[in-house]
Amino acid sequence: MKNKKQILETAVHGIFLILGLITVGCVLLITVYLVISGIPAIKEIGVINFLFGKEWAPTASEPRYGILPFILTSVYGTAGAVLLGVPIGFLTAVYLAKTAPPKVKKLVSAAVSLLAGIPSVVYGLVGMLVLVPAIRELFNIPDGASLFAAIIVLAIMILPSIIKMSITALESVPKEYEDASLALGATPTETYFKVSVKAAKSGIAAAVVLGVGRAVGEAMAVIMVSGNAPNMPSLFQSVRFLTTAVSSEMSYASGLQRQALFSVALVLFLFIMLINAALNFFLKGNKEG
Amino acid sequence: MKEIEKTDSFKSVVFAPSARRFFKEEKQDQKILKNQISGKRRAFIFTMKALMGFSVILTSALVIFLIVYVMIKGIPNISWELLSSKPSYTSDTIGILPDILNTLYIITAALVIVIPLGAGAAVYLTEYAKNKRLVSVIEYAAETLSGIPSIIYGLVGMLFFCQFLNMQKTLMAGALTLVIMNLPTVMRSTQESLKTVPQSYREGAFGLGAGKWRAIRTVVLPGCIDGVITGCILSVGRIVGESAALLFTAGFAHALNGFFEGLGSSGATLTVALYVYAKERGEFGAAFAIAAILMVLTLLINLLADFAARYFKKRRDR
Numbered sequence: 001m002k003n004k005k006q007i008l009e010t011a012v013h014g015i016f017l018i019l020g021l022i023t024v025g026c027v028l029l030i031t032v033y034l035v036i037s038g039i040p041a042i043k044e045i046g047v048i049n050f051l052f053g054k055e056w057a058p059t060a061s062e063p064r065y066g067i068l069p070f071i072l073t074s075v076y077g078t079a080g081a082v083l084l085g086v087p088i089g090f091l092t093a094v095y096l097a098k099t100a101p102p103k104v105k106k107l108v109s110a111a112v113s114l115l116a117g118i119p120s121v122v123y124g125l126v127g128m129l130v131l132v133p134a135i136r137e138l139f140n141i142p143d144g145a146s147l148f149a150a151i152i153v154l155a156i157m158i159l160p161s162i163i164k165m166s167i168t169a170l171e172s173v174p175k176e177y178e179d180a181s182l183a184l185g186a187t188p189t190e191t192y193f194k195v196s197v198k199a200a201k202s203g204i205a206a207a208v209v210l211g212v213g214r215a216v217g218e219a220m221a222v223i224m225v226s227g228n229a230p231n232m233p234s235l236f237q238s239v240r241f242l243t244t245a246v247s248s249e250m251s252y253a254s255g256l257q258r259q260a261l262f263s264v265a266l267v268l269f270l271f272i273m274l275i276n277a278a279l280n281f282f283l284k285g286n287k288e289g
Numbered sequence: 290m291k292e293i294e295k296t297d298s299f300k301s302v303v304f305a306p307s308a309r310r311f312f313k314e315e316k317q318d319q320k321i322l323k324n325q326i327s328g329k330r331r332a333f334i335f336t337m338k339a340l341m342g343f344s345v346i347l348t349s350a351l352v353i354f355l356i357v358y359v360m361i362k363g364i365p366n367i368s369w370e371l372l373s374s375k376p377s378y379t380s381d382t383i384g385i386l387p388d389i390l391n392t393l394y395i396i397t398a399a400l401v402i403v404i405p406l407g408a409g410a411a412v413y414l415t416e417y418a419k420n421k422r423l424v425s426v427i428e429y430a431a432e433t434l435s436g437i438p439s440i441i442y443g444l445v446g447m448l449f450f451c452q453f454l455n456m457q458k459t460l461m462a463g464a465l466t467l468v469i470m471n472l473p474t475v476m477r478s479t480q481e482s483l484k485t486v487p488q489s490y491r492e493g494a495f496g497l498g499a500g501k502w503r504a505i506r507t508v509v510l511p512g513c514i515d516g517v518i519t520g521c522i523l524s525v526g527r528i529v530g531e532s533a534a535l536l537f538t539a540g541f542a543h544a545l546n547g548f549f550e551g552l553g554s555s556g557a558t559l560t561v562a563l564y565v566y567a568k569e570r571g572e573f574g575a576a577f578a579i580a581a582i583l584m585v586l587t588l589l590i591n592l593l594a595d596f597a598a599r600y601f602k603k604r605r606d607r
Contacts, residue, residue, distance in 0.1 A: 005500055012502040016417050019409030023476065024430040026469045030437065030445045037448060091344035099341070108345060110591070111352040117587040118355065119530030121563045122580045126358060128567065156351060163348070187326075189334045217438020219533040220560075224568055243440045243533075250444070250537055265444050269437070276436045280429075 031269075038266030041065070041259035050263065056230040056240075058249070058257035065260045067245070067267065073233040074242045074271070077147060077222070078215040081154035085215075086208055088155075089162030093207075096163070097170035098192045109167075116160035124224030127153045132225055139236060145227035147239045153221050158211035165210055169203020170196055206282035213275045216268070219243035242268040356584060363581025366574040375545045383566070383575045385582075387543045391460060391556035394548055395539065396528050398464035399471065400521055406468065407475025408517055414476075415483040416505055431473040442470050443534040451538060461552040463539030467528050474527065475520035482516025483509065485605060515601035522597060526590040529583065532560040541565050559583055 042050050045065045053066015092112075096105050128145075131152060136144030173196045181191040197204065219241075227238025228248055240248070245264050253261055374384030410427070418424045446466030456462040486509055494504035540555030541562070557565060559579050567576035 009500055009502055012505075013417055016409055016413040019406055020413030020418065020423075020427055022406055023410055023427055023434060023472055026472065027430040027433050029449065030441065030469075033445050033448050034441070087340075088344045088347060091341045092348050095341040095345050100345075108349055110595070111349055113591050113595075114356075114588060115348075115352055117526050117530065117591055119532065119560045119563075119583050119587070121532050121560045121567070122355075122359065122583055125563065125567050125573075125576055125580055126355060129362075129573065130358065159348060159351075187330075187334055189337050190330065193333075193337055213436055213438075217440065219438065219440040220564060224564075243438065246440055246444060247533060247536065250447075262444070265441055269441055272437060272441070273433075276433055279436065280432065 034262070034266045034269050037259070037262040039263075041256060041263040042266075044256060045260065045263075050260075051267070054232060056245075058253070058260065063256070065256070067242075067260075067264055069230050069232045070240055070242045070245045070264060071267065073147065073239045074216055074268075076233045077150050077154060077226075077239075077241055078212055080147070080151035081158055081215045082208065082212055084151065085155035085158045085211060086162060089159045089207070089211070090166055090204065092159075093163045093166035093170060093204075094192055094197065097167045098196065099188070112160050112163050115156070116164070120157065120218060120221040121224070123153055123157055124221040127221065127225040135236075141236050143227060143238060145225055145238055146236045147226065147233055148235050150222045150226040150239070150241070153225050154215045154218060157218060157221060158214045161214050162207045162211045165207035166200070166204050169200040169207065172203070173199040202282050206279055209275060209279045209282060213272060213279065216271055216275065217243060219247050223247055242271070359577065359580045359584050362573075363577040363579075363584070366578035367581060371575070371578055376543050383572060384543075385559070385562060385575070385579060387545045388557050388559050388562040388579070390545070391539075391551060392529065392558040394551045394556075395460050395464050395467065395535075395558055396525055397548075398461060398552055399467040399528055400524060402464070403468045403471050403475050403524060404517060404521065407472050407520060408479045408513060410472070410476045411479035411483055411513070411516070412505060412509065415480055416501075416509060431476055434469065435473040439470065439531060439534040442466050443537045446534060447537040458538065458540035458555045459553055460539050460556050463535045463558075464552070466534050466538045467531065470531070470534060471520075471524040471527060474523050475517065478520035478523065479513050479516040482513045482519070482601075486512035515597070515604075519594065519597055519601070522590060522594045526587065526594070529558075529586055529590065530560060531558075532564055535561050536564070 045053075050065055050067060051071070052068050053064060054068050055064040055066045056069060057064045092108075096108055100108065127149060131149050132144035134144065135141070135146065135149050139148075177195050177199055178191050181195040182188065186194065222241050223244040226241065226244060228240050228244055229238035230240045230245070231237050233239050242264055246261050246268070249257065250261055371383065371385055372389070373386055374382065375387045376383045410431075414424055414427060418427075443466065446462060446469075450456050450462040450465050451458055454462075456465075490508045490512070491504055494508045495501075499507065535558055539558065539561070541557035542555040543557060543562070544554060546554055546556070559582065563576050563579040563583070566572040566579070
């Protein structure tokens, strides 16, 4: 009898162990698949030609597979989005975490949550029909679908992550710090920006990194507003990101072109892994500091 | 007794309603300003306040604009015909009933699979795992999963489920891809709720002679229901909004199918349909109608998540 019970316990333990390891299995699966399917094309094209080639023309008579335009576009696009989105998100977070009256805080927080929940295709659609024509009119260019449009859409899309994470960081600043600063004669506003923000700086850094991750990985909204031509990045030109390079040609590509797309995904994955590592670093700093 | 009263009144001073606090701060600022501090400091305070105000107003205005714009453009295009039919080439009409059903199917299938997996992983982490290293590996894996962009899920889902397991582009392949995507969400929220099950419950069960599995089944699992539900709501929100991961795994057919038949065939969810109508067919009317529906769904899911969080907190405090 006892033996039976023990067997049951071991079996259940085993089942739960397997369930626990599924997450690890999934990460391994994704990594292995991307590496296996991404390496062959890189080998065939050559690392230097692939990463630093300035031309992407897989269907030309002399096909070229350079993804430097995609990499640079992703980097510039993300940098632009962060440049626009971080200050706005950060300042909103300071206001909501420190000085907002409860009702305002509740309302704006709900609005920010909504912003986080809106599907990316909806951003893409609105961007396509409002932002793109507006940019065309405003800057007097033939087509408004450009890096600039993508930057604005991305900046809006990363706002909620930045705001939410910064609020969490700012709210966990010990009240004593702020009290001490107030007692020393600083005004509340000075206290928030010079004491609270400094104390929460590692959490805020994590928020920025999280935003970077979101921006690098976004595909659908960007594909709808960026024009999607594989140009070297320029603010008012049609561009293609790493993510959109994968999604725009995947449906019909074959042969080396298809394999090259897997390699693009591998490069994107490496970027994301770096960003994740940075995020973990800052989060750990937040816990300890 | 007196002491309690004292602390209470003390509280009401310190934690005065924030509106009042706000004005008090304002006054405090002004008072200090009157007592004269340098112009440089005054300029700093003024600039920061102005910038904060500007940012908050900009953020709120953006949200309001998005809601109002999508609703104004979308609601006139929503008709009973649109909601209750499938697209037809012969009469050149668009119907989104198949897309609505596909969304429901994929949500159901994904949740049915992800709940046991995610909850099981959480149970392992909180109840069984003793090896700290293993725990941190699993948690790191979950964090990594939640940082991977959906386009990569789509690609790997296509390679693994559609090609390697030979499932072709089907809703099931899409649902399985979404399972991997939402695994960390369900796992984490279940973990949070398991942490709130008091240790004494477990000890009580053990004390009455229950084995580990029995204790988990009777005492621990009932305690994690709220976490599972919260995880489900979050996952539904994510699935409803997902498009990049589904484009290559679930395809974009608009056929009207039953549940099991549907899972075995290709189909577009609402978001994918929106993308196809807007980007590839230029049918902006239908696209905005779907966008308006998605907006309402997002709003509802957010409200539900809020409500659930408050309800569970109240129940726990009691």
